[in-house]
Amino acid sequence: MARRDRRYAYGPYIDGPDPLAPPVDLRAAMDEIGRDVMEGASPRSALQELLRRGMENRRGLDELTREVWQRRSRLQRENRLDGTLQEVRELLRRALDAERDTLGRQDTDDARFREMQLDALPSDTGGAVRELDSYDWQSSDAREAYEEIRDLLGREMLDQRFAGMKQALESMQQNADVAQAAVERIREMLDDLNNLLANHAAGQDTGQQFQEFMQKHGEFFPENPRNTEELVDLLAQRAAAAQRMLNSMTPEQRAELMELSQQAFGDPRLAQALAQLDAQLQGLRPGEDWDGQGRFRGDNPLGMGEATRAMEQLGQLDALAEQLSQSYPGARMEDIDLDALGEHLGDQARVDARALADLQRELERQGLFERAPDGSLQLSPKALRRLGEAALRDVVDKIGARRGERETHRSGASAEATGATRPWAFGDTEAWNVPRTLLNAQLRQAAGDPRVLDVTDVEIVETEQRSRAAVALCVDTSWSMVQDGRWVPMKRTALALHQLISTRFRGDDLKLITFGRHARSVELGELVGLEGVWEQGTNLHHALLLAGQHLRRNPDAQPVVLVVTDGEPTAHLEPDGEALFHWPPSRETLRATVAEIDRLTGLQASFTFFMLGDDPRLAAFIDDVARRCGGRVVAPTLDGLGAEVVSDYLRTRR
Known part of the structure; x- marks a missing residue:
């Protein structure tokens, strides 16, 4: 029997929203949330801000709310009762x-x-x-x-x-x-x-x-x-x-x-x-709205039934506006009546709201948020890794652009090969042992697995044990860092360095130290979520004390001290633990700070000072202490801070 010739016609999809539209980009969403958190917002408020703002090709709650109020206003403006x-x-x-x-x-x-x-x-x-x-x-x-x-x-x-x-x-x-x-x-x-x-x-x-x-x-x-x-x-x-x-x-x-x-x-x-x-x-x-009213001032007269339906629509629009505001206790995206939203604003509005709800659900399902001991919402280690990947990727791009290089995944000769191999693990950058990898693939296929090559087949060349480094990253958290727009670049720098060490140099030990009126050691998540506080004092002395404790706990590691600051020391720690502030800097503050630098120099610590801003007093102080300890001074732009810190760390490791 002859086969019937079938013909097909293709055209644009016009019956509602595009069913093949891409989903919301989870990585882009995390980047936006991370940026807001680093600027001082709580993770919950950052998530709410993202939902209000929306994503590319998806309207946010603010835009949908605006359309609801426009629809409500038009209903009243065009009709009368x-x-x-x-x-x-x-x-x-x-x-x-x-x-x-x-x-x-x-x-x-x-x-x-x-x-x-x-x-x-x-x-x-x-x-x-x-x-x-x-x-x-x-x-x-x-x-x-x-x-x-x-x-x-x-x-x-x-x-x-x-x-x-x-x-x-x-x-x-x-x-x-x-x-x-x-x-x-x-x-x-x-x-x-x-x-x-x-x-x-x-x-x-x-x-x-x-x-x-x-x-x-x-x-x-x-x-x-x-x-x-x-x-x-x-x-x-x-x-x-x-x-x-x-x-x-x-x-x-x-x-x-x-x-x-x-x-x-x-x-x-x-x-x-x-x-x-x-x-x-x-x-x-009795809980229904029996006392409300709406002011209709248009030219289109409505009958009693039509007017009642108009009042019902006003009530539905008011309820939608409240649901979209998400401002009441326990608000969830699932509270939004998607059918009512589609009825009043069209199918695309329903799709946009559902996409935002799916985004919120997916962020929580993937464990990107977790509860702190005090009950507040904070970024999980998984979320911090994603933010660190983005920050490090941005830093690598800047390093490559600055040197005229392209991003590369080839590693240089960090140590001599031992002749042995081992299975590849996440974070390894050593060269593949190609014959051993292909042999593993052939053996697996002979056992009945049809895949040509799998990540479990990969073996890498083992190298001699590289020297460890104990790194103290001391970052200035005084109010001037917030005031002059240096807050987020400082946090992104810490994220990038943490990501690099935790993936490529896993034997190194990084300590994050913040210093304002006092200094303290912080975890990465705490630093990322740190809010700027009006506080006078740049207590570099206290930060160096904590850095020294970290270096002494790692006597077999190469000591590295990285200092990011935009002001000369104006506070120091007294023996009783009290922080004394004085402006301009007192002799006691400068003497205590320099003395601690001398102690760390005695530990053969490698110093690099990243000087932000153009304060001549700070420049003079940094030049003096750098000559004293044999350290380096870098004056990066805010956009290049992360690249300079990472480059200096890699230079020190080499």
Whole structure:
């Protein structure tokens, strides 16, 4: 049988958001969070800021909130709530004009008396409609218009509370008998509904009564509630919106509408049943917004049902704005009603919000945050490694650009080969033993593994044991570092150096030391999350004391001291542990600092001073102590600080 020739046509996807759009970049998200944390934000606030700001090609919560408020403002700006009143006034005008025209053609005393009756009608629409309830219309057109007022009011009142009721009743108006039967069924449904809610409010088990009610009147509830509680929720939301609609009207409009409601279908029982229903719903759901209102000022008149739906939309938009703000205790991205968001802002908004929720969930699932002992949220070691990788990658790029080199993964001859090999481990940079690696792959394939080459096959050339280094990185954390924009570059430098040592030089021992009025040893996560504090004092003396303790604990290691500072020493530590501050620097401070440098020089420590800023006093001090200890002085730009520190460390290791 001949094969049918199939033809395919390709075109752009236009039905909603692109299903092949890339997911949110987790690495880019971590970079942004890390930058905010290093600038002093807490991990939680950094995550919230990222969600508010959004990512590339994904709107954030702030943008979605702005669109929600624009939608809300447009709804109020374009519409008004007195559409039903306007329509009733127009029908009343038509009825009176037609009646007066008919009476004007009659030359009788009865016609003149009727004209006097019409002239004496109350000025308000509600009072006029009520007075005309018993009027014997002479014009068939006038009588039809007046009956339309009653039917209109009934349809609008029911449309406020029951979805689709207005359209169903309008389709029945062509047959008066059918329409009257429908109205009677509605009255019966309201009586049964009020009875059901009264029993529910009294604490009775209404399960069986609810099932019987839905079997009898389920056509009025296309939402198909499953129990009495769901039915109450459904009705209370619409009833509260109807009440907010009334609250939003002027007192005159509200009084006029309440007066007209008594004329619905020419029978006040409907209004009474609905009033009883509203009262029961308010008692069952007092937490609904029964007192709110919205200011509508547009030119498009809305009927009572349409106005109630507009108030429901306002309530949904207000709820969405609160959910998107994430400002309440225990807020989660899962709180956002994605269906409501898509309904009001479109499918792409739903996709953007879901992507942000997935990002938050993925960050937590991958263990990038953890709880500190005090209960606060902090970056996990895994997150710090990712930030360190990014910082080191940036530093390597700068080193290569500065030297005219490209990034390379080839390692130089750091030590002599021993002739032995060993399996590769993460962080190893030694050369591969290619014959041994290929042999491992062949043996694995012979055992039935079809993969050509696997990381477990790799063996590297073992080298002689390299000398260890004990590194003390002393970073200035005085307020001037924050004030002059040196805070984040300092932290990125520490991240890059930590990442380099922990991956390539794992035998080295790095100690991070911060110094302001006092100095202290800190872990990497503590330094990354450190907030700038207004504090006077640059206590390099205390930092060198801690550096000396670290170097003495590693007597077999090459001692390396790296100092990053933007100011000369202005504080030193007294024997009793008190830090004394003085500006300009006192002789005692300078003498104590230089004495500690001399002690570390006696340990054959290698010094490098990274001088930030252009303070001449600092330059003079650094030059003097560098000559004294045989150290180096580097004056990097802020952008090049990390590259200079890493380069100097590598130079010292060589």
